[in-house]
Amino acid sequence: MRIPLPSLTVGLAVAAAAVAVPSALAAPGASQPTSRAVSQARAEDAVPGAGAAHSRPKQVVIARTELATTRAWLSVRRTSRYEGAVRLHVSLLNNGTWTSAGSLPVSDAFWYVATGPGALCTWSVGESADSGQTSPPVLTTRPITVRLLQSPALGCGQTFHFHVQYGHLAPGQ
Incomplete structure (x- = not known):
């Protein structure tokens, strides 16, 4: 007699839904994660064998x-069959044009x-105006917080803090 096991997909969907933080609890100026399924990342599962190398994405925005x-x-860039490198990228609006503030490994x-x-366990991007009396206020810091899932069994990993100050992305708070 075989007993069917519960689907892992259902468990992950419930876990993903639990990550969303109500906007009332979020810090002022912080953004909520964009709710996007990354279905294109699963393309390599569809075609095993010789043609699979062409369908594997090398980089995915998460x-x-x-x-x-x-x-x-x-973004996650695939570095081996089972591993990837997560990287944070930031652009700033400057005189109507988006310019890169940099990118750093997470x-x-x-x-x-x-x-x-x-x-994603935590994904927060904020804009903080200076405390001076400038008009309009000058954005001096943009705090960014990232916390990734290590594995479903281990749970969430270390929290990484970054900030953009004076147009450049830097690690730390």
Whole structure:
């Protein structure tokens, strides 16, 4: 007699839904994660064998946020069959044109975990105006917080803090 096991997909979907933070609890100026399924990352599962190498994505965007003057996104670049490198990219709006503030490595991750549902435990991008009396206020810092799922069994990993100050992306708060 065989007993069917519960689907892992259902468990991951429930875990992904649990990650969303109500906007009332979010810090002022912080953005919520863009709710996007990364279904294209699963293309390599569809065609095993010789043709699979052509369908494997080399890089996938797993989170993206756009605020008034800040665009930030996380990408995972595949480094081996099971591993990937997560990188943070930031662009700023300057005189009507988006310019790069830089990109920094976040961490290494398991490819299937980083590109699957619930990969982000925390994703927060904020814009903070200076406390001076300038009009309009000058944005001096843009705090960014990233926390990735290590694996479904281990849960969330370390929290990484970044900030954009005076047009350049830097690690730390």
